[in-house]
Amino acid sequence: MASILGVPRSVAEIYALLYIASSPLDFDHIQGRLGISKGSVSQGLKFLRGHEMILSVKEKGARRERWQPTPSLAASLVALLRSQVLPALEQAQPGLQRVLADAQARGAQPEVIERLSRLNRWNSRALELAPLLLPPPGA
Amino acid sequence: MASILGVPRSVAEIYALLYIASSPLDFDHIQGRLGISKGSVSQGLKFLRGHEMILSVKEKGARRERWQPTPSLAASLVALLRSQVLPALEQAQPGLQRVLADAQARGAQPEVIERLSRLNRWNSRALELAPLLLPPPGA
DNA sequence: CTGATGTTTCATTAAATTTTGAACCTAGGC
DNA sequence: GCCTAGGTTCAAAATTTAATGAAACATCAG
Structure with missing residues (x-):
């Protein structure tokens, strides 16, 4: 565990x-x-x-x-995961965007570009949602 | 990541x-x-x-x-998590039940017993739900 | 069958992570 | 102010985990 x-x-x-x-x-x-x-x-x-x-x-x-x-095990676990996942998402953002830009610049296959765009959108959405779902200390 | x-x-x-x-x-x-x-x-x-x-x-x-x-990154990630989490839940089950039984047997404080019961229920529910959410190869 | 290419296995080595314990703080009693 | 119980820090040791590479295996062409 x-x-x-x-x-x-x-x-x-x-x-x-x-x-x-x-x-x-x-x-x-x-x-x-x-x-x-x-x-x-x-x-x-x-x-x-x-x-x-x-x-x-x-x-x-x-x-x-x-x-x-602390009273809520659930809250504890969420906080723990949050603290691990969020920084990773943030760190990934610039790299992802660079890779996507590269692919577009060199005219990669549409399928590949689609794949990378989707990943990018996921990452962005996750970052937007994170603060709502997992409020930081004081909310 | x-x-x-x-x-x-x-x-x-x-x-x-x-x-x-x-x-x-x-x-x-x-x-x-x-x-x-x-x-x-x-x-x-x-x-x-x-x-x-x-x-x-x-x-x-x-x-x-x-x-x-493989086409779906989401499916891949889910499969990966599944393969790590499920075995852990299964392995935890007997230990949890033993700890709860012990606590009841020795008449621990109600608050403690409540805590342990809740954990037990979570674990059971997670095990029940797992196959539905994350179908094993062939579903 | 034979030889070569392509891949897997697994004991060893290397790297990363965790634990230890001794030295070092810190707050409160006297 | 000084002493001590209670706790923290951090460099070094122990443990765990991952990577390497040589030897073994598999498959196919000739």
Whole structure:
């Protein structure tokens, strides 16, 4: 499952552990349960925090932070995918346009030009739709 | 782009090359254009063939095979995703059920049980829907 | 059958990714 | 101000994944 979403095993394990847990878990508990290093736990929590997949619950008078999953798994996954797909689409845009222009310039077969145009339109549409479907933090 | 779909760079490059090309390309042409080894080209073509993303055009009296992309890019991508996601869902099923059963058995908090049930339902529904949305070869 | 072309296989090598752990911050109690 | 629990950073080590290329295989022309 982890690999499909493109996150390291350890990150997925941390999330799964928090998701399954009966209550928020602290740093040491996570490390102990998964048997991984402090560095990995820290980085994993950082990643999950960054993607708003977990929340910390600070208890009054306690030093430690305790972590639990954000309410909506669906929202978390969408945010995660968004963060991977969008940059790729943006990066692809100029290259696609160049290739299409080249093909037109050198008078390629109509079928090829049609193929490239369609791909271009897809990419553009996806970029337009993205913000609507997957609102960035604050919408 | 390649990494999102979980295919090696070389495979993606081969597909892109064929997609952009004005006509079907043969083995040597692909190797020469991308500057990769024979082994990589062979493996890449095997993968793309296996996922029905490319077709070979055999010319009469010619020994070499020449390759071109299958007509629908959309269908290709869907097939590719299907082949990655479905097995994962199937594999997840038993584990999910076990975790849920455990939680119920030990009388976990209702909130936790609700969370796990929902995940379970999602997984089941996804498995049911998959064959309808993404028909396997021959439908 | 034989030789040559075209392709596949797979053990080895190389590259990319992940994990580790020790050094380093930081905030709060004393 | 100083000490310590709690956490972060990041270079190096370990692991995983992909690419290479030599040897094996297949197919066809002669």
